[in-house]
Amino acid sequence: MQVVTLGPAGTYSHRAARAVVKLQGGSGSDDDVAFRESVTEIVAAxxxxxxxxxxxxVENSIEGSVDESLDALAERDVSVVREVVSPIRHALLAQGPEFSTVASHPQALAQCREYLNEHYPDVRREAVASTARGVERAREDASVAAIGHPANAENGLERIAENIQDRDSNATRFLVVAPATERSDAGGKTSLVVYPGANYPGLLLELLSAFANRDINLSRVESRPSGRRLGDYCFHFDIEAGLYEARTQAALGEIETVCEKGWVRRLGSYDTEHVVD
Incomplete structure (x- = not known):
């Protein structure tokens, strides 16, 4: 089984994808992983x-949700079959101690904001498509440092500093997506995308009450613009219950009534794996 994720090789997504292949019984070698340049391309593929x-x-413990992932899950019909949580340990990588630019993914730059402000306040920060792209820049240009996984300190790069993330608890949630036909009702968590197609006082309260009245805990609530018009939103819910449960089905029945002018997408139920790579 080949898994597609955010590339090029060396990203944190790459490491998570290798762990997923191993969980599926594969070897976890680089041959099992393919790359795309954006989350939108991954979900479409x-x-x-x-x-x-x-x-x-989909979410980082410091910087919050990854908007592109939420939007892609709302736009394409796929399922979520597993959640992988991985600690994120950033290193500052460069050809030497002198550099004028730090390049990395915007999330990585933000996760190390306090460290950079304290130690490199005058160094320019350059946002690139992935942490691996930042590493490529650092290998090509001695004036550029990168933020990435410590294992990328090879082929001319050295670790200038390690564990530079602003919080030791730094971790990222990755969702494993599959074709819509593989959606499952079994699992301890469920992800939903809800588009009410309406806007009136108390709308969000009605949606939340459908879960609260049935003792279903919400582990995440996020609103994203629908793209249809200004002020029109989709809601992303992660609930700590499976679609197989009667209480979940009852809550969704109520929500579908509220959203009769819109739609409710069940991304599926799944379990969580904690991996260290």
């Missing part, structure tokens, strides 16, 4: 069944 699995970052 899985929706079109070009790949059976995709791994996308």
């Amino acid at each position: 899985v929706a079109d069944e070009e790949f059976s699995r995709g791994v996308v970052p």
Whole structure:
């Protein structure tokens, strides 16, 4: 089984994808992982069944949700079959101690904001498509440092500093997406995308009450613009219950009534794996 994720090789998504392959019984070698340059491309490739699995970052403990992932899950019909949580340990990588630019993914730069402000306040920060792209920049240009996994300190790069993330608890949630036909009702968590198609006082309260009245805990609530018009939103819910449960079905029945002018997408139920790579 080949898994598609955010590339090029060396990203944290790459490491999470290798762990997913191992969880599926594969070797976890680099041959088992393919790359795309954006989360949108990854989700589209899985929706079109070009790949059976995709791994996308959805939330970081410091910087919060990954908006592109939420939007892609709302736009394409896929399922979520597993959640992988991985600690994120950033290193500052460069050809030497003198550099004028730090390049990395915007999330990585933000996760190390306090460290950079304290130690490199005058160094320019450059946002690139992935941490691996930042590493490539540092290998090509001695004036550029990168933020990435410590294992990327090779081929001309050295570790200038390690564990530079602003919080030791830094971790990222990755969702494993599959074609819509593989959606499951079994699992301890469920992800939903809800588009009410309406806007009136108390709308969000009605949606939340459907879960609260049935003792279903919400582990995440996020609103994202629907793209249809200004002020029109989709809601992303993660609940600590499976679709197989009667209380979940009752809550969704109530929500579908509230959203009769819109839609409710069940991304699926799944379990969580904690991996260290």
